[in-house]
Amino acid sequence: MKVAELLEKRRENWLQLEQFCEQMKGRRLASLGAANISRFAALYRAACADLALADSYQLPPNTVQYLHRLVGRAHNQLYRSRKFDLTSWLIVLLFEVPQRVFNDRCVQLMFCIFWGTFVLSAALAYSKQLWPDYAEQMLTSAQIESLEENFKNPIAGRPSEANFVMAGFYIQHNTSIGLRCFAGGLLVVPGLFITLFNAAFLGAAFGYMARPDVAAGTNFLHFVTAHGPFELTAIVLSAGAGLRLGVSWLKTNGLTREASLSKTAEEAMPIMGAAMVMFFLAAMIEGFLSPSAAPYWVKATVAVLSSGMLMFYFIVLGIPRRPSNAVG
Amino acid sequence: MQADVAQIDTKIEVVTPENIAFHYQVAGPARRAMAFLIDLVIRLGILFGVGCLTAVFGIVAGGVAILGYLIAYFLLDWFYGALFETFMNGQTPGKRVLGIRVLTVDGQPINGLQAVIRNVLRSVDLMPVLSLEMFGIPAPMYIIPTFMVGLVIMATNRRFQRLGDLVCRTMVVMEERQWLAGVARLDDPRAMRLADYLPADFQITRTLAQALAHYVERRGYYSEARRREVARHLGEPLLRQFGLPHDTSHDLLLCALYYRAFVADVGDEARRKVRQGESPFGPPDATAAAAAAGQFPRTWPLPQQQMVTLPPAAGPDAARIL
Numbered sequence: 321m322k323v324a325e326l327l328e329k330r331r332e333n334w335l336q337l338e339q340f341c342e343q344m345k346g347r348r349l350a351s352l353g354a355a356n357i358s359r360f361a362a363l364y365r366a367a368c369a370d371l372a373l374a375d376s377y378q379l380p381p382n383t384v385q386y387l388h389r390l391v392g393r394a395h396n397q398l399y400r401s402r403k404f405d406l407t408s409w410l411i412v413l414l415f416e417v418p419q420r421v422f423n424d425r426c427v428q429l430m431f432c433i434f435w436g437t438f439v440l441s442a443a444l445a446y447s448k449q450l451w452p453d454y455a456e457q458m459l460t461s462a463q464i465e466s467l468e469e470n471f472k473n474p475i476a477g478r479p480s481e482a483n484f485v486m487a488g489f490y491i492q493h494n495t496s497i498g499l500r501c502f503a504g505g506l507l508v509v510p511g512l513f514i515t516l517f518n519a520a521f522l523g524a525a526f527g528y529m530a531r532p533d534v535a536a537g538t539n540f541l542h543f544v545t546a547h548g549p550f551e552l553t554a555i556v557l558s559a560g561a562g563l564r565l566g567v568s569w570l571k572t573n574g575l576t577r578e579a580s581l582s583k584t585a586e587e588a589m590p591i592m593g594a595a596m597v598m599f600f601l602a603a604m605i606e607g608f609l610s611p612s613a614a615p616y617w618v619k620a621t622v623a624v625l626s627s628g629m630l631m632f633y634f635i636v637l638g639i640p641r642r643p644s645n646a647v648g
Numbered sequence: 649m650q651a652d653v654a655q656i657d658t659k660i661e662v663v664t665p666e667n668i669a670f671h672y673q674v675a676g677p678a679r680r681a682m683a684f685l686i687d688l689v690i691r692l693g694i695l696f697g698v699g700c701l702t703a704v705f706g707i708v709a710g711g712v713a714i715l716g717y718l719i720a721y722f723l724l725d726w727f728y729g730a731l732f733e734t735f736m737n738g739q740t741p742g743k744r745v746l747g748i749r750v751l752t753v754d755g756q757p758i759n760g761l762q763a764v765i766r767n768v769l770r771s772v773d774l775m776p777v778l779s780l781e782m783f784g785i786p787a788p789m790y791i792i793p794t795f796m797v798g799l800v801i802m803a804t805n806r807r808f809q810r811l812g813d814l815v816c817r818t819m820v821v822m823e824e825r826q827w828l829a830g831v832a833r834l835d836d837p838r839a840m841r842l843a844d845y846l847p848a849d850f851q852i853t854r855t856l857a858q859a860l861a862h863y864v865e866r867r868g869y870y871s872e873a874r875r876r877e878v879a880r881h882l883g884e885p886l887l888r889q890f891g892l893p894h895d896t897s898h899d900l901l902l903c904a905l906y907y908r909a910f911v912a913d914v915g916d917e918a919r920r921k922v923r924q925g926e927s928p929f930g931p932p933d934a935t936a937a938a939a940a941a942g943q944f945p946r947t948w949p950l951p952q953q954q955m956v957t958l959p960p961a962a963g964p965d966a967a968r969i970l
Contacts, residue, residue, distance in 0.1 A: 322910065322911060323831060323909070323910040323911070324831045324910055324911045327831060364666075365666060368664065368666045368668040369668075371668055371670060372667075372668050375854070378854055378857045378858075378909070378910075380831065380832070380861035380865065380910060381858065381861050381862060381865070382861075382865055386827070387670075388670045388671045389823075389824060391664075391668065391670045392662075392670055392671075392672055392821075392823060393823055395662075395664055395670070395755065396737065396738070396749060396751070396757070396823060397737075399665075399756060399757050400737045400757050405760075479711075480711060481709075481710050481711035482711065483711065484711030484712050484714060484715040485710075485711055485714045485715065485718075487715055488714055488715035488716070488717070488718030488719055489718055491718065491719055491722055492718045492719070492721055492722040492725075495722060495726075496722065496725065496726070499726055499768055499771065500771055502768065503768055503769050503770075503771040503772045504771075504772060506769060506772050506811065506815070507772060507775075507797070510772070510775065565815070578814055578817070581814060581815050582814075582815055582816055582817045585765050585815045585816055586761060586765075586816075589761060589764060589765050589768075592768070
């Protein structure tokens with residue numbers, strides 16, 4: 321059979337396959353109808369076969385190129401991205417993440433780095449002898465002034481409108497910092513820098529506000545108690561997951577760097593997901609409860625309860641199980 | 649030859665579950681940057697729309713409206729690409745306009761997790777960032793991403809993967825529509841006549857057929873002198889082999905061979921007879937006899953009528969082959 325004849329015979333099939341590709345673009349597969357879908361699949365397989373035999377048919381190169389493109393387009397319409405599956409994400413968040421975090425050296429290391437820097441910075445800012453200017457240098461005097469200004473008055477609630485706005489701001493702002501910590505961890509240095517900077521800054525703010533001669537101090541502590549556990553855990557968690565990413569291409573455990581990186585990313589992203597949930601909870605508490613006029617014991621109870629929940633999450637759900645009990 | 653082409657080209661071979669290997673062309677940084685800019689504009693547009701809604705809804709409940717706006721801002725900032733790539737099968741609106749798509753390196757569609765990872769990690773690829781303050785403009789809110797990390801990483805691998813792509817094993821490929829051009833048309837009826845003078849038992853090998861197709865599909869772009877220059881290399885030895893007059897145009901000879909190889913093989917019949925022991929030179933039918941006598945019937949079908957052509961709405965690519 322001559323090529324021209326063959327092309328004439330196939331042309332109709334190919335053009336029809338092309339039409340289907342056009343039709344399916346940006347639509348759900350089901351909208352095409354069962355008969356058309358099976359027709360589409362048959363046409364696709366036929367085009368695949370034509371491409372496979374192109375060499376022995378001696379098709380001209382431009383037709384072969386056309387077939388490559390056509391098969392590529394049809395392939396992408398047939399094999400489609402899978403959607404988010406909420407239940408499986410929930411299982412990952414509730415069972416896999418805590419177990420992974422429990423054993424994750426990077427998260428533990430980041431925990432130590434973050435809290436070590438935090439406590440050191442707080443001590444330096446608190447003490448007037450060790451490094452008298454530390455608080456001013458770390459926080460800048462403008463920041464100190466605005467901190468003192470903000471917490472000048474006892475916390476007595478504010479209009480609910482402002483609560484909503486601030487909750488939105490905390491979600492946007494804090495979660496973005498967490499995500500940046502995570503992404504920056506891939507290159508190790510930026511991630512460490514963001515984390516250390518945040519730890520030092522927060523530590524200095526706590527240390528300075530805890531000084532007995534700072535009038536706004538009690539109000540400040542009153543404000544931060546309730547949302548502290550969630551927020552600080554979330555930042556440690558995102559930085560730890562980021563560090564895990566960065567370490568994965570430095571220490572590959574026998575895999576290629578690329579394989580190690582992609583395997584780790586699939587494990588680390590859910591940890592970041594858990595951190596995002598915590599950021600969200602912290603933002604809600606920070607937006608609505610922390611600035612409210614509720615007495616201190618309520619806020620302290622919330623802090624204790626949320627710490628308890630985190631303990632439960634990371635220790636009870638996270639304790640390593642025998643493989644027979646392991647989920648997934 | 650294919651392997652060599654793949655080395656210098658941006659082609660990636662993908663093997664499908666149907667056990668077919670086909671080629672993708674990988675999308676380069678310029679095209680992806682365009683798609684990113686379009687997405688950026690769309691993102692700002694959506695944000696503006698949400699802002700208007702917020703303003704309207706804010707009359708009733710200002711706080712909740714602004715909460716919604718800030719959450720929308722956060723989601724657009726970090727998950728715009730991830731959501732679209734998951735629900736639009738690896739494309740964002742910008743990518744669709746530019747005809748590119750995200751796939752895994754095995755050519756499979758990406759899943760939600762991969763879409764999220766590669767979009768969250770864009771914040772590394774766009775490093776280092778400049779701020780307008782560096783240029784003396786007091787606007788700390790606005791930063792300029794330079795995408796240097798992403799560009800350098802893209803330059804180091806064959807698939808133009810940025811860091812986010814490397815991490816979740818994805819790549820961005822072009823998905824362009826190409827028009828079916830069919831067999832090239834020969835504008836010279838003499839080529840077809842010359843085909844009759846070629847020895848009937850001459851077998852056109854696969855590589856020769858490919859070379860012929862490459863030449864004839866492209867000769868439309870060449871000037872007369874260039875055609876002569878290119879066709880000489882193959883034409884000269886073939887003329888000698890066929891024992892045709894030396895002044896036969898090489899270009900015409902290649903066209904005739906092309907016609908023989910891809911369109912209509914008058915030699916088929918003759919070769920069959922050679923194998924059966926009949927003389928190929930006997931007059932099998934009137935047309936061949938007339939051809940041998942150098943008289944060509946007026947009713948000979950023009951090549952254009954025999955070959956695959958495109959429907960009228962075929963577009964510019966088809967026209968170029970003519």
